[in-house]
Amino acid sequence: MAAHNVVLHVIYGIPCVGKSTTAVALAYHRDIRTVIHTDYVREVQRGFVSAEQAPALARVTHDAWKLYGPPTTANIVAGFVDHVEQVAVGIDIVVKKLVRDGLDAVIEGAHFHGRIIDNLRATNPHADIEATLLIVRTIDELRQRIDDKQRRRAPTADDKQWRDNSQVMLILQDHLMSDAHAHGIPIEAIGGWRNSWNPAKSSSSTWTMS
Secondary structure, eight states, X not given: OOOOOEEEEEEEOSTTSSHHHHHHHHHHHTTOOEEEEHHHHHHHHHTXXXXXXXXXXXXXXXXXXXXXXXXXXXXXXXXXXXXXXXXXXXXXXXXXXXXXXXXOEEEEESOOOHHHHHHHHHHOTTEEEEEEEEEOSSHHHHHHHHHXXXXXXXXXXXXXXXXXXXXXXXXXXXXXXXXXXXXXXOEEEHHXXXXXXXXXXXXXXXXXXO
């Protein structure tokens, strides 16, 4: 009997675009039991690696630019890339375990870009890795999602300063959209994409870039 290729759905994007909610909904829709949140992978890594050893790992995607200087586009992107590539080490271990166990999964988080996804595909030939970049269309939509998420968080949760960094996050989204286009990764807005899971829905929200 032919070996079963594990299917891993990667949903990524800037904070507060709806990745976690969408990941759970997609897992339910596809009858997948395993959902991995990369924030928790990062937290495990931080337990073993100090901020002195890995300064970028101690930051988050939207403030790692502070390691480089002022929040220019180049510094924002450089800090982001440093941070996510630190977390990619942990993600790679988790993916290899999923593939060994033969478990389909949905993996969501901010800790991806095209090269990381290409590397996961190259090093896991027995996995079908289907990546999607989830986006917001406007800064007003992002701020509304930030406010909604803040209301749902526990009072003891860390202050992520999402609203203060909303412009930085949109710069990162622009970078991720260009990167996704270069790597052939679909770009989706949350509402229309969920509708597309229903065969009765013919509309699609995929963004194309010229």
